[in-house]
Amino acid sequence: MQHSESFPSPVDIAIVGGGASGVLLAAQLVRKSHLRVALIERDAHPGLGVAYSTHCLGHLLNVRASDMTALVDEPDHFVRWLARDGRGFGPTDFVPRAIYGQYLQDLLADAVQRSDGRLQVIRGNVVAIRHERDGVELDIEDHPPLRARKAVLATGHRPPSKDAGAYHGNPWRDEAIAGLASDASVLLIGTSLTMIDVLVSLLEHGHKGPIVALSRRGLVPNRHPPAPIPTPEADTSDLFVGSLSQRTARFRAMLRAGLGWPGLMQLLRPHNNELWHGLDLDQRKRFLRHLRPWWDIHRHRVAPHIGEQIDAARASGQLSIVSGRIEIGRTTEEKVEVTITRRGSDVREHRHFDRVVDCRGPRNEVDVHVPLHAQLVKDGKLRPDPLNQGLDVAPDEALIGRDGTPSDRLFVLGPPTRGRYTEIVAIPDIRLQAADVANGLIAALQQPSGLVHAPAA
Ligand SMILES: Cc1cc2nc3c(=O)[nH]c(=O)nc-3n(C[C@H](O)[C@H](O)[C@H](O)COP(=O)(O)OP(=O)(O)OC[C@H]3O[C@@H](n4cnc5c(N)ncnc54)[C@H](O)[C@@H]3O)c2cc1C
Numbered sequence: 001m002q003h004s005e006s007f008p009s010p011v012d013i014a015i016v017g018g019g020a021s022g023v024l025l026a027a028q029l030v031r032k033s034h035l036r037v038a039l040i041e042r043d044a045h046p047g048l049g050v051a052y053s054t055h056c057l058g059h060l061l062n063v064r065a066s067d068m069t070a071l072v073d074e075p076d077h078f079v080r081w082l083a084r085d086g087r088g089f090g091p092t093d094f095v096p097r098a099i100y101g102q103y104l105q106d107l108l109a110d111a112v113q114r115s116d117g118r119l120q121v122i123r124g125n126v127v128a129i130r131h132e133r134d135g136v137e138l139d140i141e142d143h144p145p146l147r148a149r150k151a152v153l154a155t156g157h158r159p160p161s162k163d164a165g166a167y168h169g170n171p172w173r174d175e176a177i178a179g180l181a182s183d184a185s186v187l188l189i190g191t192s193l194t195m196i197d198v199l200v201s202l203l204e205h206g207h208k209g210p211i212v213a214l215s216r217r218g219l220v221p222n223r224h225p226p227a228p229i230p231t232p233e234a235d236t237s238d239l240f241v242g243s244l245s246q247r248t249a250r251f252r253a254m255l256r257a258g259l260g261w262p263g264l265m266q267l268l269r270p271h272n273n274e275l276w277h278g279l280d281l282d283q284r285k286r287f288l289r290h291l292r293p294w295w296d297i298h299r300h301r302v303a304p305h306i307g308e309q310i311d312a313a314r315a316s317g318q319l320s321i322v323s324g325r326i327e328i329g330r331t332t333e334e335k336v337e338v339t340i341t342r343r344g345s346d347v348r349e350h351r352h353f354d355r356v357v358d359c360r361g362p363r364n365e366v367d368v369h370v371p372l373h374a375q376l377v378k379d380g381k382l383r384p385d386p387l388n389q390g391l392d393v394a395p396d397e398a399l400i401g402r403d404g405t406p407s408d409r410l411f412v413l414g415p416p417t418r419g420r421y422t423e424i425v426a427i428p429d430i431r432l433q434a435a436d437v438a439n440g441l442i443a444a445l446q447q448p449s450g451l452v453h454a455p456a457a
Pocket residue numbers: 016017018019020021022040041042043048049050051052060061062063097124125126127154155156157158194197362372413414415425426427428
């Protein structure tokens with residue numbers, strides 16, 4: 001994918017971030033409107049973002065291909081792309097994420113071509129978005145300012161922590177496991193999907209040394225059933241009323257009645273946000289603290305083949321899953337000192353590992369060390385959501401400022417809206433949100449604006 005050489009200004013919509021979310025939105029806007037759009041991505045490879053920039057073919061999608069279309073109104077778009085691609089993947093397969101990345105890049109290239117110059121991809125890091133009389137002005141490092149009528153933050157995920165010697169806070173970079181002796185001892189902090197990614201990479205690199213994966217509860221994601229299951233028929237209306245504990249009790253009763261986690265999750269999936277919105281703030285906090293870990297291991301499952309790899313690593317004794325707490329001690333380039341207190345014990349075990357990788361998963365909350373966040377917070381245009389999971393947004397994804405007023409020109413897409421939606425990480429959720437945001441922007445921009453477009457070159 002070529003970045004644009006010429007610099008368009010003004011545009012109708014500036015999308016900040018060219019990961020999956022930004023690309024899904026750009027594709028919608030190009031297909032549904034004649035608006036001028038700039039997609040600004042700081043990375044050299046727009047379209048991939050964190051999830052799809054992996055080169056490891058063992059990193060599989062955790063959703064079957066049939067549900068991974070990027071376009072809401074073309075349910076078989078990805079499956080048709082796979083058929084054309086000719087590598088033999090079908091609708092029920094869990095495809096390598098690297099291949100999904102190629103699909104997203106093709107989607108972006110197609111959008112650029114269809115747009116006939118209306119969609120431009122700019123390589124750059126957006127460090128500020130200031131309000132102007134009729135729109136916004138974006139500061140992009142090493143570029144002149146870009147004016148736009150509206151801007152959408154599709155800035156996605158940040159790594160769990162910072163690197164320090166043999167401690168790696170960014171589990172998605174190749175460096176996290178690079179240069180390790182094959183018998184080295186490794187500690188993975190976290191036992192969910194990110195841990196599984198790093199584990200799979202280690203095994204693919206022929207790692208033979210001991211691997212400890214640790215989290216507070218030691219819960220590991222379940223695997224998908226070997227074949228798709230039909231969605232069960234059951235009346236779930238009781239789960240939408242009452243307190244969190246009443247709902248949890250009814251949920252357990254449905255499980256006991258034989259519905260099973262996969263079926264129940266499938267049944268509830270289209271209604272997850274309704275469930276979430278039915279809880280008050282206190283109940284949401286309690287859900288995140290006490291129930292979320294269980295919800296996640298059933299809701300975000302791994303491909304059956306990945307489940308088999310985890311079982312084999314545990315059975316051979318190479319992988320130990322520990323529930324407990326850790327404190328990180330002295331860290332050098334070669335070793336990390338760690339104190340582990342197992343759940344239910346007071347004994348503090350002092351251990352050394354050759355490598356520690358923080359696999360606690362992506363962060364999306366407001367962080368004033370991010371220049372764009374710092375500037376928007378300072379200007380009063382951005383605030384954390386009440387659960388401090390991401391950015392505070394209104395029902396139409398408008399960014400809510402310090403005084404509680406939703407912006408008429410700044411919007412947010414994807415995982416940073418998780419405080420409002422909680423389940424807004426996977427493609428099936430993001431593609432719906434991208435279509436909604438596109439429709440809202442297109443409707444709003446049919447209003448005349450004070451900005452005058454530069455004549456075409
Ligand atoms: C490891 C992993 C595996 C996943 N697997 C699956 C799966 O199998 N199936 C599924 O449905 N979902 C999966 N997901 C979820 C999902 O698809 C992602 O959450 C989704 O890709 C989010 O994309 P994004 O564009 O919002 O964020 P990101 O991927 O984080 O992309 C954001 C982009 O914005 C850019 N950016 C950020 N700030 C700026 C700035 N100031 N200026 C310019 N550019 C900026 C970044 O460089 C980045 O490229 C996975 C997620 C992860 C992390």
